[in-house]
Amino acid sequence: MQEKTDTGMGERARCGKLPALWAPGRRAALSWLLGLGLGMGALTVLLAWLTGQLTRAFTVSGLWLVLGLVLAFGLGKFAERVLAEKLGQHYVAQLRGGLLKQSLTADRAPGLGITVARSTNDLSSVRNWVIQGIVPLMAGIPLLLFALAGLYLSAPPLALALLIPLGLELLLLGVLAPGAYGAARVLRRRRGALASRIAETLGAATSVRAAGGVGREVGRLQDAAARMAAAAVHRARFAGALRASALAVPLMGSVLLVGLASSAGLPASAITSGLLLLGISSAVLGEFGRMVEYRQNYKAARRILAPLLAQLSARGTGAGTRLPVGAPGNTPVVVRLQPAAGPDGRAWPTLLAGPGERIEVGGGRAAQQLLHRLATTGLASDPQPHGAWVGGRNLGLVPERSRRRLLGAALSGMVLERGSIARALRYRRPQGSLEKALRLAQLFGLDVDELPDAEATMLRRGGEPLDDAQRAGLLLARALLEKPALLVLDGLPGALSPGAAREAGRLLQDYPGVLLYRGTLPGLQPTRGWEPQART
Secondary structure: OHHHHHHHHHHHHOOOOOOOOOOOOOHHHHHHHHHHHHHHHHHHHHHHHHHHHHHHOOOHHHHHHHHHHHHHHHHHHHHHHHHHHHHHHHHHHHHHHHHHHHHHHOOOOOOHHHHHHHHHHHHHHHHHHHHHHHHHHHHHHHHHHHHHHHHHHHOHHHHHHHHHHHHHHHHHHHHHHHHHHHHHHHHHHHHHHHHHHHHHHHHOHHHHHHOOOHHHHHHHHHHHHHHHHHHHHHHHHHHHHHHHHHHHHHHHHHHHHHHHHHHHOOOHHHHHHHHHHHHHHHHHHHHHHHHHHHHHHHHHHHHHHHHHHOOOOOOOOOHHHEOOOOOOOOOOOOEEEEOOOOOOOOOOOOEEEOOOOEEEEOOOHHHHHHHHHHHHHOOOOOOOOOEEEEOOEEOOOOOHHHHHHHEEEEEOOOOOOOEEHHHHHOOOOOOOOHHHHHHHHHHOOOOHHHOOOHHHOEEEOOOEOOOHHHHHHHHHHHHHOOOOOEEEEEOOHHHOOHHHHHHHHHHHHOOOOEEEEEOOOOOOOOOEEEOOOOOO
16 A cells, blocks of 8 residues: 555655655545535524624524534634644655655765754645645635635625735735745755755864864854844745735725715615624735745645655566576576666676575775665666666665565664664564574674663664674674675675674675675685676
8 A cells, every 4th residue: 555655755745746645545534524624614694694684673682592502613613723734744755654664765865953953844834835835725615715705695795805814915925925935945955055054164163163163064054044034034025925915905804895885875784784794804815925835835845745755656566576587597596686787987897606605795985886786675776677686686676575585685874773782683584583683783793782781772873772783793684684685795795893804704704695795805716706897
């Protein structure tokens, strides 16, 4: 179900759209909101008519009836706000999941600051548009139509007191909207730049302090913050104009209504009903400026989010995930790697490897990038006919559960996820034996008995309280658990302690699957090498 949802989200995003609001899980809330809007619109007309009747002949029972209708109107608004929040949170949760999945699976992931900014500022703009834009429109349009009908039925000229301000307000909002959109886009860029700069500065805190650059970095951050503040003030001018016009123009309606009623000689009951209808309508019109502001913020956020969500696609489960029958590498134990050329233009020869082969990868930076892409995405972004296959199955297309059974990887620079050591050791194979994982970890220099809570010790901030050698041992043990058909290692041997490195070399020398690695380990001898071809 989730794969189908991701595919649908990706297809809409490729057309520049976000997921449809009318979708499973949200249809009931939308239906209730539409029903509430129609009900409160009819209630408004009834309330205005009864209030007019009170001016003709006051009765206590009539007063209580009007007060009861006012209470019902308030309860309807209360229910509308709660349903709107549920709707907005459900919608944003879907977007947040897609955004985080894209960030985790992209070949080139965005910076931490950018990701945080997108998952807060941009998603908040989407939420605001749903909750305080779409929902008020769903409730407000029926109310305006009912109010217009009520004014016309009370006295046809009174309808002009609502039509004229409504037309003028729509005209003003249409003129101001493009400027608000442009200001929102500029502010988003400045916010993203500031968030990225803050994240990168904090990540380099040690080197900044060591070089005595705290004052300089704070100054650069303040400059970026000043640019963001200027953009925020510029956007506020448009936001203020939108809200001011939306609040000021409806006041004209009251003046028009009094003038029209006086010129037509309408009774007090008609004037009372008209003023009540116009007052409730003015509250809706007063929200139009805020709606337009939220709409422009939403459009600016959509322009950023849609290209990211367009990269989402479901992993396959059918024939498309396998090599054709008879193709080289389409056997249960053979690994076939056919990468696309790297950024430097050098092409990689097709690699066919069988069980027990230990392949040392050369090529410097190109090799490092290839192993990282292979380990994290299974070369999913490489165009056809390129890709990576294990036992005939395409690593870039098979479901995650299948891929982690076929592929194990330990790369330098990997950061451990938050959780217990027991969870970290079996993160690739959650159903694997904890006892075997602990034995492997001890072999590679991580003895959990030395830790305060043994395997229940919680890892935080990328692997604390483990040191670098222990983290490397944990990553290697996790990659080796249950002996995947393809094992990818890059740079990790140098981080192991000397004793752990010897044990790792001895164990990997007899590894039953295909080993693809960079770096050296005592006792580990490659069966052959693999590197990109020189450019011609």
